[in-house]
Amino acid sequence: MSELNKRFENFQEKRMHIFSEIVDRYWNGKLHEEKDLENLAYEIKEKYEFEEKDMNFIKNHIRVAMGLDPSDNKKFECEIKNIKEYKKVNKPIVTKIDGACEYCEKECSCEDSCKYEAHIYKRTKGPIIENNKCLNCGECVKDCDFGALADKIEFVPLIDMLKDKNTKVYAAVAPSITGQFGDATMGQIRTGLKLMGFEDMVEVALFADILTIKEAFEFIELVKDEEDFYLTSCCCPVWFKLVQKKYPELFEHMPPSISPMIASGRFLKKLYEGSKVVFISPCIAKKAEAKEKELEGDIDFVLTFRELKTVFDTLNINLSQLANDEKDQASFAGRVYARTGGVSFSVKSVVNRLNPKRLIKLKSKKVHGTKACNKLLSELSSNQKIDYNFVEGMGCNGGCVGGPRTNIDVAKATALVNEFGEDSLIMTPFDNENVFKILSQFNVDDINKMMENEEIVNMLKR
Template sequence: MDNRFSDFQEKRMKIFGELVRRYWNGKLKSNYDLNELAQDIKERYGFTDDDMPFIKDHIRIAMGLDPKGDSEFKDELDIIKKSKEIGVPVIARIQGSCEHCGHDSCRCEDVCKYEAHIYRKSEGPVIVENKCLSCGECVTACDFGAIADKIEFLPLIDLLKDSNTPVFASVAPAVVGQFGDDVSMGQLRTALKLIGFTDMVETALFADILTIREALEFNHQVKNEGDVFLTSCCCPVWFNLTKKQYPEVFKRMSPSVSPMIASGRILKKLYKDAKVVFISPCIAKKAEVKEPELKGAIDFVINFRELSEIFSALDIHLKDLPGDEKDHASMGGRIYARTGGVSFSVKTVVNRLEPERVIKLKSKRVDGVSACNKILSDLSNGVDINANFVEGMGCSGGCVGGPRTNIDVSKATRMVNEFGEDSLILTPFDNLNVMKILKQLGINTIEEIIEDNEVNRLLTRKTEL
């Protein structure tokens, strides 16, 4: 095994951190500066001149650009200055490291659970885009830097420094505890404001709104024994797995968008010319925001691991900051971060809407690819699953088990549960922030969320194939 390529996941973040530090401080203005960075990386990690195309492609990926497979920087900085979005594909293959991998049976060969790539040892992985769900398993499994997801922060820096552009951070419910045991959400808000964000909003607030919507949908659609309703909330891997491989089951899925998309659409409706950045535990969210029907809701996606490196590069120490604490979301919205959270939250609202309902919500919660695939296969084959509400999460443990989290699943789950219990708002139905937002959007009663109006359009996507 060639040590200069090993542990590349960590090296990649250090490359990104150095890129951020230099760009933020005005020290990346020309190709000469980019070449100097590449040379520094080469010397720091013991690479050779032959490795320069590989190094420079990882710099491009860290800038949010496509790899080129050559050594020459050309117009990369000009592209970044003009970028309003990061293009597809989200996950790219980088040449130059596979031949140095010492695994006789490389982990890349079996890691993709969706058969989205064909692995050839001599050439590296080939990603079949119409099958790839952008779950990120291949990226995190390859520690030699052969596959990487684009990082979306550099084009955002100029926006954060523009005082005339409001930029909101919508933070995923799984964020709690990701930046230190003693770091509060208020301190995270302060840190984000220090780097130019206008404010930080809990995505869980929009999960509360969607919980109410899906509870109303459940009451309308599940009338008889045998009726089954699939949540579409949260996980794009679950949504796309169902859509691509189980079209008949997909017809039973809610048309609701994810809380991330709802946050972007609603914030942009409330704040003129606003930009919205989603802070995410996973890679799949980077692909979700680029889907044609959802495009424009979220401008950039930064994951927890990347944000941690950003704070380090900019010398921001969260534990030393004052906390700007706010209570946006209910317990129900906050525990969307872990397996069973959506089911629990929707059930609390169903019970409040129709306490005398004969057919009670009975949920089946599955997490991890194989479990999601199994229950979808059962539904497709007419197997009785003994449930009428199905929640699927692509990652084991739910979003807290995402491939770009900073802490382990069990600890993250515990911290999410504690943060949920700390909320002064028990259920989405009790969240006055929800009604305040809905009234600003012209909605006066909860039931109007599923009627034909502008708010309904903000909260839905097409589920027809």
């Protein structure tokens, strides 16, 4: 790489430095006016030896790190005001930032990064994003080392809420969180989040337990003979969107379930009126899912593991030195949703519990990675004879543990998820007293009657 272009090299790391600086200054009351952002932009320019012509590129990364859209404006004008007024981050999530592509010397084109159908194209002025086709899987953002593509970060608009004593903010953490913050235990992560201002931390695996029960009932109802099959819909937004957009003829095999993320928001907001819910995961697509029209408002903000780690580091919260506030909230089955095969295992365990003498057994087909998902769906749509009846697709390789914003590699994350699942004192959703406690709030005193409750059914439906 030429000396001229090194200022763009390893921009993913530089981007996190920009985010850290914004968090530090906003958290500590040092960002009051647009001139404060101008000063930050020039500090970034000097630190990384950018040129004057790169200033709008830097400013747009500051905007995106604040959860705002890129702009053609050469000056900051009302960004601070907007951040204080915004109660949400708007679509699109993945954005193009001009100013870097002309310096890129990579032989591969941007389309090689798209693991689905190359909806991002290399052009002389940079990539073109077709947002009506993009699955928001995040592969292109992860692979773009020059910063021409970026996903908005949703933490800065959240800061004022965390500091407001009258606003209760709950952290709903994805099952793949275990091991993502070094040796810190889940209890220490909970303590760290509370120090930051969160009311409490809740395992989304608890709500995966509830969705598992729903899908088990649906499987029993819908798969009546050897030709029937069921496409799970309750976990991965990339899988869900792929089916919805490209294979509408298969969509009828996918019941309109919400994801555990959405369920966590709906249930927590129902149980704790006026509360806010922040989902924390390795997934960029979850940021887009939370902004879908029929789901909007269920989750207020989405953070990634990498973003949260930057926040902990910036605020000098050393997790390994904190008190261990442990709570056993979810079953083994709910926790292993984080890796490929977890949903299939979980639903099968409940189907066998509900109907052990059922003649048609659940036979799963598990695929991961968008190319493999696309291939399987293509085979299904061609009406080929199949020897399975429950289809689980995960957009990332290895499942959620392979998401674009993880802090550790897939193999290590998978092992830790399995270990964390085994540590649970609860084996299946049917053994989870926390599920019983939640359902009792809706006058359901028997899990077998959960799907007879109209309010519960509606809460779990798209």
